[in-house]
Amino acid sequence: MKFTDLGLDQRILDGIDAMGYETATPVQQQVMVPILEGKDIIASAQTGTGKTAAFLLPLIHRLLTVPHDSNEINAMIIVPTRELAIQIAEGLEGLSYFTDVSSIAVYGGSGGDSFNAEKKALTQGVDIVICTPGRMIAHLNMGYVKLKGLKYLVLDEADRMLDMGFNDDIMKIISFLPKERQNLLFSATMPMKMRELARKILREPVEINIAISKPPEQIVQKAFIVYEPQKIPIIKDMLGGSKFQNVIVFCSKKQNVKQLTAELKRAKLSAEEIHSDLDQTKREQVLQDFRNKKLNILVATDILSRGIDIEDIDLVINFDVPNDGEDYVHRIGRTARAASKGTAFTLVSEKEQNKFAAIEALLGEPVLKGTVPEEFGPTPTYNPRAPRQGGQNRRSQGNRRNGPPRGDKKK
Incomplete structure (x- = not known):
């Protein structure tokens, strides 16, 4: 109409x-x-x-x-x-x-x-x-x-x-x-x-x-089953290339936002943080820079998961698994706006496996599991009912071509 x-x-x-x-x-x-x-x-x-x-x-x-x-x-x-x-x-x-x-x-x-x-x-x-x-x-x-x-x-x-x-x-x-x-x-x-x-x-x-509680079909979703210390190195590798131009990384804790942003900046990536510790003027300036393409990576708490209309988001990364399925839908809904395509990656640690399984149950189907490149070391098996503890020699589910995008230094 x-x-x-x-x-x-x-x-x-x-x-x-x-x-x-x-x-x-x-x-x-x-x-x-x-x-x-x-x-x-x-x-x-x-x-x-x-x-x-x-x-x-x-x-x-x-x-x-x-x-x-x-x-x-x-x-x-x-x-x-x-x-x-x-x-x-x-x-x-x-x-x-x-x-x-x-x-x-x-x-x-x-x-x-x-x-x-x-x-x-x-x-x-x-x-x-x-x-x-x-x-x-x-x-x-x-x-x-x-x-x-x-x-x-x-x-x-x-x-x-x-x-x-x-x-x-x-x-x-x-x-x-x-x-x-x-x-x-x-x-x-x-x-x-x-x-x-x-x-x-x-x-x-x-x-x-x-259409509530279901992400748009045009969003390509992948989950990477990892140990918590692997998250920052993996995200740095994901964002090290030029495939994704406009990225939002969601963290559940402000401390994770600050730590990840500092690491991305040390890697010479164009990243800024946004969370409730920043004053209003600074938050508005960061958002404006992102909209104007002066900045291509936002690391944010859930302050951005609802109600902020930013177009042309190529990739959403969940550094932490959201608390529930609705929050997951809101986060990844920042990409694929106005019928465009988008990508959403979620890093799932051992302690977060049960939480992510509950999200998959709400979605009605499992999220595709990507394979982490071998240089990041062993990763856990996805076993949400009884998450394994300690080191594992088995790779997470998925196949090699579904791994995260590689930075230029890896090519």
Whole structure:
């Protein structure tokens, strides 16, 4: 379905055209019609399906075509992280470029000038506010946020917000809002606590479920069964050649991020780290350098696994096995965006074998096991029910041609 078939305001279509989009994704096709009709929705869709535009486009359309008070806050989008708030704000700026719809991103980690700019917008009125829960509550507690005219509430990455402990904050924010409003809830997963939240805030919602818990078929997945000390040397070898131009390496611990980044830099590779210890300015600069191709390897904690829209990722490497299948899908979903192809490698140590087997069970099939080059020494056998301890002389499963890409020095 083309965007021109959805009955959107021409000014929105002009913005879509300027951004180079033409055809709506499946989630956009299913979500936009009920939103345009004014219905509440609860939608589950894996990362990279285009859900941000799925709620922004009809939201902009309704603000352009339904009467509202320009001196009030008309729509609020609550998100779990400042990175996602910035991303949505940037997407909104492009989609609404030919309209007079106003917006502001409200999030912590910025200076006093930003807080004052937020206060001014929240006091004088703005069409759309994109906010993190804690920062919005800080403003609400001061009593000047103009919410009596709010007509639209969006919760994006709602499952992530609940995982981060924001349930009480969300309910506090909602207590300030008018009861008559349209509610849109987006989530990658639908655990019981998500259903409970939906029952509290949604009214006769349209439920939409699209392809969760399965990575896109165009992602080539491989797992390498290794000992923990082998991980850094293997990744240095993987990235030593020129096959992959844009790479994200995910680590579960900040210490692993820092150690791996230092080793990659010592190997003269263009790598930078991103994690919560960095201040907001530095994190934004690293992301911008990566988007602009000034940097080709990002080593990150799960701060990047959801909600950060970076195109053209050739390779995702899981330095550590993610905690569960959903996190695995989110991580590797950073590659193969917009129907392009991508590659995802996971390094699985002995202690992580049971965890990775659980991920394979969620995926419904085993992930192909690659063979580690012999120069890295013996590797464990993949035996997740009873992982072997100590040295092994047997090679991990797979065949030689499925091994990791080799650096130039090995050729």
